[in-house]
Amino acid sequence: MIRFYNGRLLTMVNGVAITGDEVWTDGDKIVYVGPYRSPMPSFEREINLDGNVLMPGFKNAHTHSAMTFLRSLADDMPLQEWLYEQVFPREEKLTAEAVYAFSKVAILEYLTSGITANFDMYFFYDAFVKANIECGFRTxxxxxxxxxxxxxxxxERDFxxxxxxxPLIGYRLGFHAEYTTSLDRMEYVASLADQYKVPVYTHSSETRRETEECKKRYGKTPTELLESLNLFRYGGGGFHSVYLxxxxxxxxxKRGVFAIINPGSNLKLASGIAPVCKMMNKNIGLAIGTDGPASNNALDMFREMYLVSVLQKLSNQDASACNGExxxxxxxxxxxRAMGLHECDTLQEGKQADMIVIDMHRPNMQPINHITKNLVYSGSKDNVKLTMIAGKILYEDGKFYVGEKVEDIYARANAWTRKIMEG
Amino acid sequence: MIRFYNGRLLTMVNGVAITGDEVWTDGDKIVYVGPYRSPMPSFEREINLDGNVLMPGFKNAHTHSAMTFLRSLADDMPLQEWLYEQVFPREEKLTAEAVYAFSKVAILEYLTSGITANFDMYFFYDAFVKANIECGFRTxxxxxxxxxxxxxxxxERDFxxxxxxxPLIGYRLGFHAEYTTSLDRMEYVASLADQYKVPVYTHSSETRRETEECKKRYGKTPTELLESLNLFRYGGGGFHSVYLxxxxxxxxxKRGVFAIINPGSNLKLASGIAPVCKMMNKNIGLAIGTDGPASNNALDMFREMYLVSVLQKLSNQDASACNGExxxxxxxxxxxRAMGLHECDTLQEGKQADMIVIDMHRPNMQPINHITKNLVYSGSKDNVKLTMIAGKILYEDGKFYVGEKVEDIYARANAWTRKIMEG
Structure with missing residues (x-):
């Protein structure tokens, strides 16, 4: 058991109130949340939070982790050139070993940003699963x-x-996008969703061009097309959801489909700004993803949170739009919730111990005026003091506890990158 | 003398090439830049950079440091309400001691973001100067x-x-803005500029409303008005420069006026996006500021650099717009150059030792593909390993060396904030 005490708890149970100061974990679970209580069990470690914030970890709801190898190799170029000259030809050279190597770099970065789970779409999933289990990361x-x-x-077999x-690994039904998947194949996905009564996820409405071409092809927007195929009978999500x-x-x-938005990627590739305020007004479920490091290039939920809010202020021409909380x-x-991780959403007894400590003793959190607004508008990786997943501390005070030395992870990723670039 | 060796030098002398691996400082100056050389003088400290990047510190070219007390106290509200209900009434209660206390919090944050000098506009400059000199910060x-x-x-007396x-303190002629300053007074500033042959700086063209009102009042845009008053005879700068x-x-x-842009603040207050690409094409001098922490809320040049580039990609609908380098x-x-700190711009012998070390051993810089693009698109405070100003190390490995304990700085700032809020 691990005890956190003398902190500020941002449980996220009913919005963003700060209540209580103590959390106990046992194995992978949270077993107590509240004020000091006696008698206390014997703990293997007691962590004095010293006024720091303990909160649920961030959930990166859309990413392509292994694309770290393309980070900063194809910036400042038009979308088509980026995709067809930089991304696709290099991805063809990927191997399972390379995906394993590159995914671990992403996992390290997630930990530095307080991300405790990701929703990943890529290839060579066995290698990816191995990287996550070895590090103790949830995916x-x-x-x-x-x-x-x-x-x-x-x-179906993968599902x-x-x-x-x-326990750290999950899998949801999904397909790449309507523009890369035939009607037959999308109908097959719908049949699987029906059979297992589960949600379906896909890239949707990321660019204006994509939505225009869908309308030309089918006479329907991507969303109307997916709805007509009955893909969202059990909900699901649309990655990007910019042009709705x-x-x-x-x-x-109506279908309980989550809009999983990726503001950093949509800016860098000049795609546009998702209509977040409109969706909030319609009570649509919303989640945030970094997208992959080839198009972002950081895997940083602080940057994404900040962008979600300020881009709504810009696009609505209203500084009060899109409350930070x-x-x-x-x-x-x-x-x-978008990812189906219902045991990892809040700090509550019985939930998974997927938690982070936010360092309030850094200047960007001072003076202490309004902690939750501060997290969104000036929080940064510099504030992540500790990241715990399933009750295990994987990152603390800048150091990683992921089963091997980070320099070995970097060396492997650099070697594979060179091999792909030169090969 | 201090020796940095075994690193990657981003000198910024001719663009962004990485050359050499060794820098020596003596007192406040850089005395050697290049490869290993013998004989070596005796050093008081030798720092093994271990492949990390040594580069000139960032220059925060527009800010209001002491506004840290308003950080996260007035978010998510319309601009007018923010200014007239939150900012102005509280600023009226400021004292010199409060400005001293709040400025030190900002200085700490600058150091965490690799900022080695700022261009500040506020009140109680004696108190502000004291805070900077005590910390060893350049302003x-x-x-x-x-x-x-x-x-x-x-x-004139202040100038x-x-x-x-x-040596760490400078002062440039300036006035708040054309909408808060009478023609008489602006003419007086122009006469001082003439007398001392120096540039003039002011807030200009931040919002659409401001420029429209100026046109109504004077029949000229703010820039045309300032030009007609001959304020820019020796150059200067326009803070914000959004609506040009x-x-x-x-x-x-024509006048060598710098556009000093503040993308974070302009987003959060829903002001707009400065036409950076157009200005680049016209070879206009460009610099970046965070603006004050009441409107940003972070004082983070990584976030601002990223925003400058991606907002151009968005507004020009072109992913290749605004090269990160x-x-x-x-x-x-x-x-x-915008601030007149010509001795602090690059890593060269004879220049001021205002330098930072970028940690390449963090996952967001891995694999090592393209360091300068990486700095702009995924760099963060997490990468700032060391900040040196005038040859003194003020920040290293997360710790501050600013003449007093940071907890004392925080306590003083929190006490003054409470006094102003409750008083």
Missing amino acids: VMCGSMNNFDPDPTQL VRFNQVH TESDMDIYQ KVLEMATVGGA | VMCGSMNNFDPDPTQL VRFNQVH TESDMDIYQ KVLEMATVGGA
Whole structure:
């Protein structure tokens, strides 16, 4: 058991109030939240929070972790050139070992940003699972089925297998996007959703061009198309969700589909700004993702939270738009629910001990005026003092506890990057 | 003398090439830049950079440091309410002691973000100077004269006095803005600029409303008005510079006026996006500021650099717009030149030793593909390993060396904040 005491608890149970000062964990779970209580059990470690904030970890609800190898290799170029000349030809050279190497670099960065789970879409999932289990990181993988897959039924086998592989690992039904997946294959995904009564996730409405081309092809927006295929019968999510019509948003609302937005990536690739305020007004579920490091390039939920809010202020021409505290909910509770991690959303007894400590003794949190606004508008990786997943401390005071030396992880990733670039 | 070795030097001398691996300082100056050389003098300290990047510190070219007391106290509200209900009434209660207390919090945050000098506009400059000298921080103050000053000629006395007070302190002629300063008073500033042959700085063209009202009042844009008053005969700068016409930009170009842009503040207050690409094309001098912590709320040049670039990609609908490396130049060399700190712009022999160490052993810099793009697109405070000003190390490995305990600085700032809020 581990005891955290003398802190400020941001439980996220009912919004963003700060209450209580003590949390106990046992194994992978939170077993007590509240004020000092006696008698106390014997703890293997007691951590004096010294006024720091203990809160649920951030949930990175859309990413492509292994793309760290492309970080800062293809910046400042047009989208098509980026995709067809930089990204695709290099991804063709990927191996399982390379994905394993690159994913570990991403996991380290998640830990520095207080991210305790991610929702990942990529290839070589066995290698990716190995990297996560070795580090102790929590991941939910998303099916990325498309027309290039030799056998679409692999999706069902992956769904069944990966959901049973390890407590830290999950898998959700998904496909890459309507523009890379045939109607037949999307109908097959819908049939699986029906069979298992589960949600479906896909890239949707990321760019104007994509939505225009969908309308030309099908006479429907991407969302209308997915709805017509009955893909969202058990909910799900649309990654990006930038170009949504009123009718699209009504479908999201009616079906309980989450809009999983990626402001950093959408800015850097000049895609646009998702209509977050409109979706908030319609009570649509919202979550935040970094997208992959090739297009962001950081994997930093502080930057994403900040962007979600200020881009709404800009696009609505209203400095009061998009309350920062709503954004904090998106990044924690919203993300957990979008990914189906209902045991990882809040600090409550019985929940998974996926928690972070925010250092209030750093100048960007001083003076202490309004902690939750401060987290969103001036918080940074510099404030992440500790990251715990399933009751295990994986990151503390700048050091990593992920089963091997970080310099070995870096060396492996650099070697594989060189091999792919030169090979 | 201090020796840095075994690093990567980003000198910023001719753009952003990485060359050499060794820098020596003596007193406040850089005395050697290049490869290993013998014989070596005796050093008081030798720092193994272990592959990390040594580069000039960032220059925060527009801020209001003491506004830390308002950080996170007035977020998510309309601009007018923010200014008239939250900011102005509280600023009226400020004292010199309070400004001293609040400025030190800002200085600590600058150090965590690798900022080695700022260009500050506020009140109680004697108290501000004291805070900077005690910490060892470099500051250039900007005159903030306006109609509320009892005696406009104080500007000249401040200009003369503060430029002689200490090697770390500078002062430039300036006034708050055309909308708070009468024609008479602006003409007086122009006469001082003429007398001393020096540049003039002011807030200009921050919001659409401000520029429209100026046109109504004077039949001219703010820039045209300032030009007609001959204020820019020796150059200067416009803080914000969001709403500039082609003709305004031509005046900037012709007069050597710097556009000192503040993307974070302009987003949060829903003001807009400065036309950075257009100004780059016209070869206008560009620099970056955080603006004050009431409107940003962080004092973080990594966030500002990132925003400068990605907001251009968004507003130009072109992912190749605004090369990240140009932004790195704005944040270092551009800022130094805008503020008149010509001895603090690059890593070269004879320049001031205002330098930072960027930690490459953090996951957001891995794998090592393209260091300068990486700094702009995924760099963060987490990468600042050391900040040196005038040859003194003020921040290293998360710890501050500013003459007093940071907890004492925090306690004083919190006490003054409570006094102002409750008083």
